Amino acid sequence: MLIQHFKMLARYNTLANHKLYGACSQLSDKELKQIRPAFFKSIYGTLNHILIGDRIWMGRFTGQEISSTGLDLILYDDFEELRKIRVLEDEKIENFMSHLNQDFLTRTISYVNNQNKVYTDPVDMLLSHFFNHQTHHRGQIHDMLSQTEIAPPVLDMHRVLRP
Template identity: 60%
Template sequence: MLQKHFQMLARYNTLANRRVYDTCALLADEERKRVRPAFFKSIHGTLNHIMVGDRIWLSRLTGKETPFIKLDTILYEDFAELNAVRILEDRRIEEFAAELTEEFIKGTMKYINSQGKFYEDPVELLITHFFNHQTHHRGQIHDMLTQTEIAPPVLDMHRIINP
């Protein structure tokens, strides 16, 4: 059952984000925002990008109007505010996963990407991408944390879901 699988990924996402944010909270704001060799330029920039991606994909997947947000937008300059909003967004993601039906998962979805290109893809693939996108960018944050004096957290799924 893919519903249970996606529910597990939603739970993992929440728990992994808590570990990342708790670790990032140990850094000074200057260190979180330090420009590094990363696509979104900093830990803070990458945390914001994950939020942007989550909002875009969750809007698409729930059939709501998709906001136009540039992928490198800093939604929240203040880390405490970003952290608080992350908790709410993760709750929304878990609620979304809890309401999934096999019928929806097996369907297709039409959408326009951030470059204005039209797509129609299997929903199963898009939900998988949604969770993979978060994991991909958390991995980048993990790497950037190794460039600080704070040890990055363990993010292995089997150590978080089944400690």
């Protein structure tokens, strides 16, 4: 049951990102990068942060130790390049979740956070955090979009996943 839940969240994540990037693509580069009252300073900064977070957590899930420093880096300065990389990352996430098994869900993962503290947490909680992190920051982008001329897309899970 939990495996199906994470598969559903992965699918939702892909579709929600697609909708969000579609709305963001209507903004100029200046609007995307405009400094706003947000933790990662702009729509563009927040899009990059989500990708950074995804790479950190996916690395941890696959047994790599990935540093969680530089959470505000701009990995890709060009929106279309960032969008293409987002699509590839979402494919990796869906593929990973499609191969989940019960053994993996009962494990723990030890990692070093961005304040150099070591934590060991259950995988099922970390997977939930992984998807919650994206949703949290998509909500921030949704709010920043509402400050532009572009209407933010509907991102309610039940509406995004509805056939």
